[in-house]
Amino acid sequence: MKRLVTILVLGAAACADESPSTPDNALELTMRATIPAGTEVEYCKFVEIPDAWVTKDTVEFTAGSHHVLVYQTSYTTIPTAKENGTVVDTSGVFDCSDGATSWKVTKLIGGSQNRDGAAILSFPDGIALHVGGIAMINVHYVNGSDAPLDTDVKIRFETIAAEDVVQEGDILFLYNPLISVPAGGTARAHMRCPVYADITIANAQSHMHARGTGYEARVDTNAPFYTNSEWESVPVKDYENLTVKAGSTLDYYCDYRNTTGRGIYQGPRSTDEMCMLIGSYYPADPRTANCLDPSGKVPGGDWVGGGSATCQATLGCLQNAGGALPAITDCMLAAKPEVAAPASAALRCFMTATNPLADCGPQIQACSAR
Structure with a gap:
């Protein structure tokens, strides 16, 4: 089987001219950033990558990097403004602490949360993930020291020729946004995600923050x-x-212990929490990969509470939540596990309907009966 290695050393500098040390059929980019003392930030970099089929990634990053992620985007040229119209200097590394979702990312294509361990992407022979065009590198940095920290990130994607691809692979990237850990207490974030096609999982890993x-x-x-x-x-x-x-269904949960004096909810910072299931799988099915509903346009799956509230009581709680995610989270997690499906269906409708009371009649009726 023909193989070549595309090396992405992800970063801020422009592509260097090819030199004797640069491998044939390789693309080298660098991402180096200096993190101010005592800060936590996310930095991003847009890069143009060739059309390729990737089978494995290996990641190297210096101390201070909490995770490295690489996203495919739908851009044809490097953008200069977020989706909300905010202009950003994207000619090099830029602050993206408000998250990757401010941009047109379409799927995760690689990365790692381990400095010295395995990365995300790994397929058996003949399985590969399709990449090309504009990609976005996202790195979460934590510098708790009293001095600036110089960082460096490198990613290597192994590739195969298009004619050697038997089946297209993808990455599971399941994210549970409903997390609430009370001050000085324990909690569980539990989610079930639908599987829409027969798939084979090649690897898996969890992602939590320090309360996990x-x-x-x-x-x-x-x-x-x-x-x-x-x-x-x-x-x-x-x-x-x-x-x-x-x-x-892919059923996963995270348990937490909070030793601080404040409640903790989901979020990107180290002071927040996360609960994710990540892994390489095939064949590709975007709805399954991202826990979407059958339309592929809105979140799917069921959020499983651990309380005693009925579905009808949960409806009343959601109506009083005012659209605030922390309040919605507390409502859903207070529900009985048995009403996860109707409560989640009602919440999905509330999130997407123009007029929830008029448009979500069937979901409200089903939940009210429980």
């Missing part, structure tokens, strides 16, 4: 295929034949 104490992922109600109790040095587990049938 436990994690499990399973198919339906089967035994977990992935468990972890660490938020740092996260293990990446490889599978030879982990098949998941269409109509199944």
